[in-house]
Amino acid sequence: MNTLFITGVTGFLGGAVLEKILNSDQAVNLLLLVRASNPQEGLERVKANMRKFHVHEDILARLNADDILIGDLANAHDFLSDPRLDQVTHVLNCAAVASFGNNPLIWKVNVEGTLALATRMEQVEGLQRFLHVGTAMSCTPEQDSLVAESAEFRENAEHLVEYTYSKSTIEQLMRQQCPRLPLLIARPSIVVGHTRHGCTPSSSIFWVFSMGLMLQKFMCSMEDKVDVVPVDYCADALLMLLNSSAGQGEVVHISAGEENSVRFADIDMAMAEALEKAPVGDKYAQVSYETLVKMRRELKHIFGPCNERLMLKAMRLYGAFATLNVRFSNDKLLSMGMPKPPRFTDYIARCVQTTQGLTIPEQMAVDFK
Template sequence: MTGATGLIGGAVLHRALEGGDDATWVCLVRCAGVEQGRQRIAARLSRFTDAFTAQRLARKVEVVPGDFTRADIDRDPRLDDCTHVLHLAADTSWWGDERVYRTNHDGTLALARRARAMPDLQRFLHVGTAMICGADADEFVAEDDYPAADARHMVAYTVSKAATETSLAEHFPDLPVVVARPSIVVGHASLGAGPSSSILWVLRAADALRMLPCAPESHVDVVPADWVAETLIGLLTKPTLAHDLYHLSAGARGRTTWAEVIAAFEAAEPSDGRRAFRQFDLVADRAVLRRRFAEVFGLDGSLKQAMLRAVRAYYAFCALDVTFANDRLLAEGFAPAPTLPAYLPVCLANGATIVEQFADDIEMFAVPPPAPEARAAGDALAASA
């Protein structure tokens, strides 16, 4: 397993280890040594349980210090014995094109090359994203619609994930690759915002701003992290699968309208009973959004300025009104995901402030430092701005 210290990785380990899974989980972790890696895993598990249990569960994990992007030169014999690979690790930054591509695309191919040396490998489960559909997708997206060469991507992350799927299919037809594409992962159905507030803060910010870049009747396809984890374990271990590509999504039956999201906020945090939202245009009303953001959150300091940029970026995804077909997943016998309104109250009950939650998510919006030769030009542009 890669990505054990991330949100979904932690959810997978917590579900598997707490549930008495007798499999040996071998985790490739970036760390200086085994104990440091184990403590990184324990720190993530502590978001799902108490500190003592997190330490106990982390002791069950076989830690291999290393980097998945260099896995093809990692000769640790414990990797040879793996029968299943769950590849979750990724650079989830929205910007920083070259670095993100190098990590997500080139790194995954390095891991796939290492997987060829696993003689008993039964499944290589690669976790991508349903958002490789880009900005111009139809309202309903089937698994085989993408990746597509003409997709208009909005962020570097989805570019890298689409390219990775294409390269895995082209260069590794000999591997038992299965691709899982989660839609938008928000919160935890029973623990709320405890494990992570990623993306939840966006919904809360939209509620506080009372602004939407789309009609209230448009849809959002959201699933909780614990359901994604349980479904990934099922896809990893189910002896036979009918397909090699699955959306992990709410689908047509579980998707949520923004009107339903608004109603769920009103039920959890009553206001005037109306919760009136203004619909706005992302391009034409940039100044309007900025003024409203300043009224609600302020624009003092770099954190809030970064938050405004992130809100704009997420609003672009909110406006897509896209639903990802999950018929394949349901046909395999997997349970449908809980709907967002059903578990939103628990997410709101144990969350920090919206700005604090954004700070927990800020690494997605970090811009890598410019190369030395570009720095002078960048400084000049900053001065003129």
Template sequence: MNTVLITGATGFLGGAVAVNLLKKSDHYRLLLLVRANSQAAGLERIKENLLKFGVEAGQLNRLTHENILIGDLAEPERFIDDARLTKVTHVLNCAAVASFGANPLIWKVNVEGTFAFASRMARVKGLKRFVHVGTAMSCAPEANSLVVESELNTLREQHVVEYTWSKATVERMMSEMLPNLPLVIARPSIVVGHSDCGCAPSPSIFWVFRMVLTLGKFMCELNDRIDVVPVDYCADALELLLTAPNVEKTIIHISAGENSSVTFAEIDQAMAQASGHVAVAETYQKVNYRELAASRSSFSSLFGPCNERILLRAMNLYGHFSKLNVVFSNEKLLELGMPPSSKFTDYLHHCVASTRNATIAELMEVDFK
């Protein structure tokens, strides 16, 4: 039986993959890296997260203390000597500080800790696959393009945030410095919601679309496209990459691609239909950041109590990404037998329903922690 070590199982994407593999416990033995003071506390954290994905109690009860590896990528030296690591056959590394804020742990976890962990796993004789989850944005894509999987050669000045630079850096370090690591780099595009559970597992990034349409103006055109996939599709793709043949030393997008990406105009229509509000298409304005900042006095009335400084920072960052108008090629993934992703607009109504009673300020906390 394969033993799969998952890091980040208390998070959004790692939790979704853990749910998948938990349902197939006859084929996989799970070892889950968790930040906690004890295995009992770690098990509770895992169960609390997986419940957000609608997992049945009977499936959750398959997890025991033996499935829990206490540790933190900020301090890898505390767990990398655990004897259970020698029996791991597959690694799915989802753990990261995925903040677009100025979190001081970004480099320590995403680069230093991740590389130390990967170095340790490269010495495990029975390791068959190490799937590292990066981000499609780590390639610093050019605007208005169909982006194919690129080499690891970006520069710091090409990155808007430290998060994407940290991801690009550790990808290059592992590829160049760990030749024995059976590495596959998975680069998801923009992961928003769950195709059945909406934003119940996490509201990450969905609030941006609500914010834009509430404002009725932003830094992109309504006919610009955006590449969004649901977390369950991403989890299915990562499960495939754990065992797919002939993918080692490969970079693979997990993306909507040309056929399943959508325009902001389509999102506007779907959001209006799901929420019962009027679409903003006829009154929408494309503006620059300075014009957005000039409207800060209206933020409280539009969004409720909020930190204007953080909201403006969010508008600046996500405004930059929104106007890129890029789509990430999914040809490599489809060639492996993965079906196309559903469109964001196909399941957006679930996202609306699951966030109806939350303010934008509350929803955005997950991305600016």
């Protein structure tokens, strides 16, 4: 790579990629899209995120304001005329509004802004790769299935949240409207925690597992499986894909696959061991969402001060995903030479350690921004 343009570096996944680059000996020119009023403020935002990944200050000192492109995908045309984009050889598009709430910017950023960026970069003569980060859930998988890596989408499928619908839509639009774009689509499954830093960079989604075990009931069974990968594994895979020979428009899952997905029962035992307490085990009950609604007045006693309406919304949304019991094939990634991912239960203790003292409402704030 000569010049790598990264969006989303102040977020979880983009931050993990930048951590990998900064801690390596890769010779690459960086151009980082950041929301800020000026390059110096943008640089400080990037450094603040890198400190969550424990990047040493001596390494952070190598970054400078010239590496920063001030801009926001919500207003993409404000930065697309920057001449530095014409020197870019590789794009890693991690930026997205990943909220499971009703954030009004979801469509503006994930679809309109991303399409404007793709259209602009298609005109760059030396561009070799435009790696777009989607989500494995964008294909609306069928329940109890092992999902193949495909660009196909089920017709008239209903999305559980606007976020996955937006991710599905932009993939199709880029293919249709940017036929010369050297597009590669990476679809991570459920990204939770970091194998070394736990939930310090972000508590996204980890709280769901804690919440269900604290309730001792949820909408999935203990035998259902969940496909989870750590953010640092995902970052390694993205960096490999940037330099891969994968074909234009190809879809690659970054996932645990059939082999390394884990049962909720395994998560229960691993979390109990980390907390040095007995697992929920037989005390757990699979219940309907309606049963959870009837517990509304008990939630503050279980979780402390909380927004009951938002807690129930979270249970409904994440419960619907949990009951799918889907795994995503990772055959392509493994065939490219990527090692098998760690199991969620291999590093769950680190996630537990780094969320001690945080309430469930505090942890879930990142997913409902």
